[in-house]
Amino acid sequence: MTDRLVIAGREFSSRLIIGTGKYESYALNAEAAEAAGAEMVTVAVRRVNLTDRSKPLLVDYLDPKKYTYLPNTAGCFTAEEAIRTLRLAREAGGWRLVKLEVLADQKTLYPDMEETLRAAKLLIKEGFEVMVYCSDDPVYARKLEDVGCCAIMPLGSLIGSGLGILNPVNIRLIVEQSKVPVIVDAGVGTASDAAIAMELGCDGVLMNTAIAEAKDPVRMARAMKHAVIAGREAYLAGRMAKKRYADPSSPLAGLI
Amino acid sequence: MQVLINGETRRFDAPMSVSALLAALELPATKVAVERNLEIVPRSAFAETTLADGDRIEIVHFVGGG
Numbered sequence: 001m002t003d004r005l006v007i008a009g010r011e012f013s014s015r016l017i018i019g020t021g022k023y024e025s026y027a028l029n030a031e032a033a034e035a036a037g038a039e040m041v042t043v044a045v046r047r048v049n050l051t052d053r054s055k056p057l058l059v060d061y062l063d064p065k066k067y068t069y070l071p072n073t074a075g076c077f078t079a080e081e082a083i084r085t086l087r088l089a090r091e092a093g094g095w096r097l098v099k100l101e102v103l104a105d106q107k108t109l110y111p112d113m114e115e116t117l118r119a120a121k122l123l124i125k126e127g128f129e130v131m132v133y134c135s136d137d138p139v140y141a142r143k144l145e146d147v148g149c150c151a152i153m154p155l156g157s158l159i160g161s162g163l164g165i166l167n168p169v170n171i172r173l174i175v176e177q178s179k180v181p182v183i184v185d186a187g188v189g190t191a192s193d194a195a196i197a198m199e200l201g202c203d204g205v206l207m208n209t210a211i212a213e214a215k216d217p218v219r220m221a222r223a224m225k226h227a228v229i230a231g232r233e234a235y236l237a238g239r240m241a242k243k244r245y246a247d248p249s250s251p252l253a254g255l256i
Numbered sequence: 257m258q259v260l261i262n263g264e265t266r267r268f269d270a271p272m273s274v275s276a277l278l279a280a281l282e283l284p285a286t287k288v289a290v291e292r293n294l295e296i297v298p299r300s301a302f303a304e305t306t307l308a309d310g311d312r313i314e315i316v317h318f319v320g321g322g
Contacts, residue, residue, distance in 0.1 A: 019322030029320060044321025045289075047262040047314065053282055058318050074321050084294070088316050091296050092289035159322070208322030 003232070005204055007181055008097055008129040008150040010068065014039045015198070016228045017070065017183065019208025023217065026061035032211050033062060036221035040068040042099055042206065044075075045089045064093060070131065072099040077112070079119035086128060098123070099153070099185075101133035109159040113140045117147065124148040133185050136170040138177060145180055152178050153185035153206060156197060160209045162189025165196050175201040191220075191227035198231025199239070259311045274302040277313070288317045 005012040017040045023029035033041060041062055049055055071089030073082035079102060086098045102119050104112035111134050123130050124147060131151035132144050141152050154174055157163035164187060165171060175182050181203035188194050188207040197205050205228055214220035257268045261277075268280075274297055278285050290297040291314040297305050307313070 020320035021322040023320060026320065042322055043318040045316050046319045046321075048283060048288060048317050050262055050264060050281060050315075057287065058320055059287060069318065071318065072321055084291075087296050088289040088291055088314070089318075091298065092287070092317060 003236070005181060007131065010097070012039045012068075014225075014228075015204040015232060016194075016224055017042065017204060017206040018211060018221070018224075019206070020044075020058060020062060021074075021208050022212035026056050026058055028217060029212075030061045032217045032221040033067065034221075035218045035225065036211065037225045038067065038221075040070055042070045042072050042208070044072055045085050045092065068097070069093055069095060070097060070099045071095065073101050073119075075103070076101070077103055077115075079115050079122060082119045083122055083126075086123060087126075090128070096127060097129045097131065097150075099131050099133060100149075111135050111155070113137065116140075117143055120144055120149055121147050131183070136167050136174065138170060138173040141174045141182075142177055145178055149180065151181045151183055151203075153183045156184045156187030156193065159186040161187055162193075162210060162213075163187055164189055164193040165200070168196065168200055171197070171202065172200050188224075191223040194224050194227040195231035195234070198228055199234050201235050204228070257307065257309045259307055259309070259313055261313045262315060268307075271306050271308070274305045274307065277307060278302065278315070281315070283315065288315050290315050 005015050014037045016036050016038050018033055018036050018038045019042045020029050073085045076082040076085055082102050100119055102112050102115040104110045113135055120130050120132055130149045131153055132149045133153045136154040156165040183204040183206050184197040184202050185206040188210045194205045211217050211221045259266055274290055285302055293312050
């Protein structure tokens, strides 16, 4: 099958992008990434520990040659902080493909869309390929696409909340209007949430906590893999129309 | 010479390059990125970039994140 996800000219056969935070260990994280069939993982940029050199390194468990690293700007609240972080990420890994998120407050981690749009413009001018975490507002989603973002990533619900896709109508509006991939980022709690995102026509799903905080993260990773495939297939197959009343599946003619 | 590295004050007897600093800290140059006074130091310039008294250095790498 040649149903590929194409982001900024890069082709992926998996539509599930997973995070690398909150796992008990990088080893478990690697096992979950394998089970999820993920080809892209998000990573954060942080200060090295100067005193304790015994801490394991992410790159020793999730090989950047096997997984496309998507450096994020988690924890950044201004465009300047986000740009500074991604310049360092580009230098550390040599990657131009990044995940931009500029947050508004600690309580909701809701994206500050005005700052996000400003940061996106500046990053694109510097040659970055920007996958952007955003609210589910179709108007801002269009503005982000217009300035050149290579993927629009609206939240399903708040980061780490596991509340699912709270506004499917908006997600669908964003899908319908976008010419670049739309990837639900944040809010997925369990497999059905991922399937719903894909059934709405999203091109992919990005999740972290749903897998990392499951009782059995590897098994949940596998469930998410199947959910994303099932949702995609259902979307492509085209669902039946909803009806108000019953419609028998067996013929009425020839009843005894 | 006194420099601020990742928010910690460090003293060194003699001027040193970024390469020498990373070696002294036992950090692999290929796995980190370095910023000096808010400017990126390209990896190709680690050897020839000499630290000065009062420099503010950030050394970062990739960690798990969502």
